[in-house]
Amino acid sequence: MNIIEVKNLSYVIDDKKILNGVNANFAEGKITAIIGANGSGKSTLMSFLSKTRRSTESVYFKGQDIDKISARDYAFQVSVLPQQHKMTADFYVEDVVVMGRFPYKKKFRDYTAEDRRIAQKAMTSVGITHLARRKLSQMSGGEIQRVLIAKALAQEPELILMDEPTNHLDVKYKIALMKTLQEYGKTVIIVLHDLSLAVQYCDEIVVMVEGGVFAQGNSKKIMQPELLEKIFGVPFVKFEHEGRTYINY
């Protein structure tokens, strides 16, 4: 069963084809990584999946054209972690995380004790409970990233969309994040640069080249040095160590 189906999605800006007839399926309950070189259209594809950009009759969520789904209904089921955050306000961490409960909140009311409890749980799962009363201005990029991940989890979505969430994270938290996503057990679509993370923690891989899907399939099968060399233009090695697969260049 596919949670998201992309059918022949194209996007042209200033005569440049950013997306060129993308066809891709994202399986429910699986973690799918989108990989590809810079400018291959990964982030643009994500922006269509998250409804940041509008598409008609190209992207289907559970069989329904996402253009026909309201922003609010979509927010119940999908949470989005953008590539960069543009936060102006200096909120406390716990107040940001609980905002993930906004779609569930009754109009004009405050967040309930249940909302606070779920936010607390989300903070625990990314290991930031001790930062709850810290203000965002006092935090590093990596810590803010984890706050936003907690907010996304507090939304309790069916599908999580993440665009390079490991950007600001050090190795420990990269691994912790991937494990959290695995334990969460819902569908995740994630743009990743770290190919070892992709092969170790993701079930499926979508490979993008020049605005189109070049290959798609099981991560163990698809992540071969020959294919990667074709995409990135440098030689790769793949090796096993203590039962784990690593990909290096």
Next chain:
Amino acid sequence: MKNLYFRAGILAAALILSMIIAIGFGSIDIETKIVAQEILNFFQGGAADSSNAMIIFDIRLPRIIFAAMSGAILALTGMLMQTVSQNYLADPYILGVSSGAGMGAVLCIVTGVAQIFAPYGVYVGAFLGAALATAIVVNIAGSGSTIKLVLIGMGISALFSAMTMLEIYGSKNEAQVRSAMFWLMGSFTGLQWQMVPIALAVLILLIGFIWLFRHELDLILLGREEAQHLGLSTERLQQMIVLVSSMAIAVIVSIAGIIGFIGLVIPHIARFIGESRHGVLLWFTSLIGALVMVWADVIARSMFKPEELPIGILTACLGAPIFIQIINRKYKN
């Protein structure tokens, strides 16, 4: 949370105390002791025909209450504009909204349109001017950079100010010119009781609006895209904010003229003493705005007594250096 109530309580007490003390200042100083005595007399239903009682109840009290409320209104409007533009340099004065209101109001006075729709002509003119200025700023600057928004606001402000001066220059009626001029600099002189309920209505509307949408306003500060991903349609809220704040500014400008920088500076202080969530920020912004305006008015009344300094000149003199300081700190690197 308790701590916040405590801080808000202190501010509220300071505000009430300041308003009582402020009654004593003016072209004739009245000792606080006598002020307290007259207020006590009033509550005991005693005679209120002394000259002190007249000054206190007919002249100073309505003015001080209005000043406090207009301080809160200007500060809240500044807060709303900072939120909607995600830009902490926004303020009705800097974005040219006040100038727009001033232009609309003066146009109504010098063309005589104000008399046709009397007594609301000036308000209508001010509202249309404010709404026009806001619409232009929001549409041109959009969600662009901080500096772009501020610069466009200043351009609009310059344009509307020039138009106002043209209107004044072209007017043949000297009395109209003088009243328009004085009131463009901002002043609480001669404020009467009938203006108080108008300001109160605007203040209640503003506070009610911000309270109802406190969580939505918080979400806007996460960034427009983030807010949309959480299911909030920011466009409609943005339109409502523009409408409500234009109306609030129009009323204040119509009654007391252009008073700058309160809307810019107060929310910064409020975020520092309180916190950034709108449900909390709202109360701190109102209280501090009222407190600062009460004292600004005291200074305006007593600095060159028996003459009065237009309050707009005073707030600009105090606020402009702070504005420059904020920019200097923000763009240090």
